[in-house]
Amino acid sequence: MTFPTYRGPLLAGKGPRNPVRVALLDDHEFILKGLTSHLRQVASVSVVGSHSCSRSLRAMLAETPVDVVLIDYSLASDDMDGVALVKTLRARYPNLRILVVSGFCQSVTVNMLLREGANGFFAKNQGAADMVDAIAKVMGGEIYLPPFMMTATAKPQSPLSPREWEVIRCFLDGMSVSQIAAKFNRSLKTISTQKSTAYKKLGIRGDAELFKMREQVLQSQEVA
Incomplete structure (x- = not known):
């Protein structure tokens, strides 16, 4: 090289x-x-x-x-x-x-x-x-x-709203979008939108990245 x-x-x-x-x-x-x-x-x-x-x-x-x-x-x-x-x-x-x-x-x-x-x-x-x-x-x-x-990156990240964090936390626990929707009595579209918005705030592009960065995501919300 x-x-x-x-x-x-x-x-x-x-x-x-x-x-x-x-x-x-x-x-x-x-x-x-x-x-x-x-x-x-x-x-x-x-x-x-x-x-x-x-x-x-x-x-x-x-x-x-x-x-x-x-x-x-x-x-x-x-x-x-x-x-x-x-x-x-x-x-x-x-x-x-x-x-x-x-x-x-x-x-x-x-x-x-x-x-x-x-x-x-x-x-x-x-x-x-x-x-x-x-x-x-x-x-x-x-x-x-x-x-x-x-x-x-230089600007503070936008914190996840309580409902966005509920969706991410449940998703990390292995729940599907439909299961999360049923749990909180929300529509599939609402849960999908909240998940998508949370991904944008976290700088994550897909499910695989979320699970690969599980510990960082959890820690970032604990100190937010």
């Missing part, structure tokens, strides 16, 4: 003699090697480690100074959940900059990650050159978000 060499300044005072120390975590070898190759072409960045599991990353962090970690949100099934990993790293390394990299761009996920201490979110469909800007932003104390997410 070949990326164009980045030739602009990353940060004032950062360069080959004083680089930003970056560690990477992704369980996909192709992506991990691609990011590593790209960042090694940036004069003001030093890749101090690339890891395929969080255990290896955490072991390295205990021994090696790091400024920024780039971590994949969705790791292997036997590894830590992305939100739990962010929370763990933030508690142990309060000065570490945490930039989450993922192809899952739902606002409920991003807001949860930011709330647990991530310094930014980078979408995997962004250009490779954007990564340098993302590192610069979090190193400068800013929150980084992809341009297409700035408006939706």
